[in-house]
Amino acid sequence: RPRVLSGMQPTNASLHLGNYLGALRQWATMQDEYDAFYCVVDLHAITAGHDPAQLRERTRVTAAQYIAGGVDPERSTLFVQSHVPEHPQLAWVLSCITGFGEASRMTQFKDKAARQGTEATTVGLFTYPVLQAADILLYDADMVPVGEDQRQHIELTRDIGGRFNSRFGETFVLPKAFIPEATAKIQDLQDPTVKMSKSIGGAGLIEMLEEPKVIEKRIKSAVTDSGREITVDPESKPGVTNLITILSALTMRPVGQIVQDFEGRGYGDLKKEVASAVLDTVIPFQKRVRELLDDPAQLDALLATGAEKAHDVASATLRKVYDRVGFLQPM
Numbered sequence: 156r157p158r159v160l161s162g163m164q165p166t167n168a169s170l171h172l173g174n175y176l177g178a179l180r181q182w183a184t185m186q187d188e189y190d191a192f193y194c195v196v197d198l199h200a201i202t203a204g205h206d207p208a209q210l211r212e213r214t215r216v217t218a219a220q221y222i223a224g225g226v227d228p229e230r231s232t233l234f235v236q237s238h239v240p241e242h243p244q245l246a247w248v249l250s251c252i253t254g255f256g257e258a259s260r261m262t263q264f265k266d267k268a269a270r271q272g273t274e275a276t277t278v279g280l281f282t283y284p285v286l287q288a289a290d291i292l293l294y295d296a297d298m299v300p301v302g303e304d305q306r307q308h309i310e311l312t313r314d315i316g317g318r319f320n321s322r323f324g325e326t327f328v329l330p331k332a333f334i335p336e337a338t339a340k341i342q343d344l345q346d347p348t349v350k351m352s353k354s355i356g357g358a359g360l361i362e363m364l365e366e367p368k369v370i371e372k373r374i375k376s377a378v379t380d381s382g383r384e385i386t387v388d389p390e391s392k393p394g395v396t397n398l399i400t401i402l403s404a405l406t407m408r409p410v411g412q413i414v415q416d417f418e419g420r421g422y423g424d425l426k427k428e429v430a431s432a433v434l435d436t437v438i439p440f441q442k443r444v445r446e447l448l449d450d451p452a453q454l455d456a457l458l459a460t461g462a463e464k465a466h467d468v469a470s471a472t473l474r475k476v477y478d479r480v481g482f483l484q485p486m
């Protein structure tokens with residue numbers, strides 16, 4: 156079976172609707188066809204300052220949300236990145252064949268660094284995409300299901316992997332990004348010209364673990380556009396388009412049919428339906444997360460099993476890499 160690998164950062168207690176629709180939901184459907192590896196990327200979560208106790212808690216909560224979102228630890232390998240030491244080990248080797256200029260062109264880095272200023276920006280944030288390349292290449296992943304914002308990182312992964320192969324001999328599978336168009340970029344509800352994101356936060360963010368009442372309120376106060384027609388046009392109607400995208404993704408109703416159903420109706424009606432579709436997803440999701448967190452020992456045991464399976468694959472790849480690079484094997 157072809158392989159798939161993906162991960163999310165435990166930087167917040169809750170995932171948001173963009174993480175869920177853009178990534179997590181695809182992960183769940185891909186388990187049937189693929190040999191799937193899903194990882195909580197805690198090493199990535201310390202690149203921009205964090206609280207240790209919170210990180211530990213959020214790592215568990217993130218793993219619980221993977222399961223609540225449909226990842227089945229019986230069928231997929233669910234693990235925590237820091238439990239598998241080969242990730243930073245491979246990242247070091249890859250960082251030595253990654254150009255400084257090449258890494259400097261990563262737009263996520265440039266954006267974050269511009270926001271934080273040079274002094275507050277860590278070297279870890281700069282090498283972040285190289286660690287991400289290691290996450291993927293260690294497992295010979297064929298596909299990486301992510302949102303649009305990760306496309307450049309997957310391209311970099313292919314470039315680095317290809318370079319290693321041509322310098323040291325065929326070693327890595329070069330992965331493809333899997334980014335379904337419809338949910339590639341869920342937008343902020345207050346500013347629908349930018350993507351929904353935890354770093355922006357605010358009232359335009361729908362967090363999966365937020366009080367249902369608050370979620371409902373946020374959807375009802377979403378920014379809509381001038382005019383009153385319910386149509387899809389990302390340029391002139393970004394707010395309405397985003398709401399239709401969300402409704403279509405959650406209900407599996409085609410966009411065209413939604414537009415038809417809302418002919419002659421107002422924005423208020425649309426928001427009401429979006430709110431009810433979101434709550435239909437979020438309420439059982441939250442219930443499942445609570446159940447899982449009630450028994451942290453069992454959750455930790457699942458993660459230990461996952462780490463063992465991941466380690467088997469990762470250590471075989473790293474051994475090969477160390478050998479190809481010319482490191483002397485220890486006796």
Ligand code: TYM
Nearest residue numbers: 161162163164173174177178287301302339340341350351
């Ligand atoms: P992270 O934690 O920022 O986001 C997790 C996933 O959610 C997707 N996403 C979105 N999709 C649609 N609309 C949005 N508004 C939206 N916001 C976020 C992201 O594209 C991502 O798929 N660098 C990665 C984590 C990572 C990783 C990896 C991913 C580390 N190693 C290896 C894949 C493979 C990140 O920061 O994701």
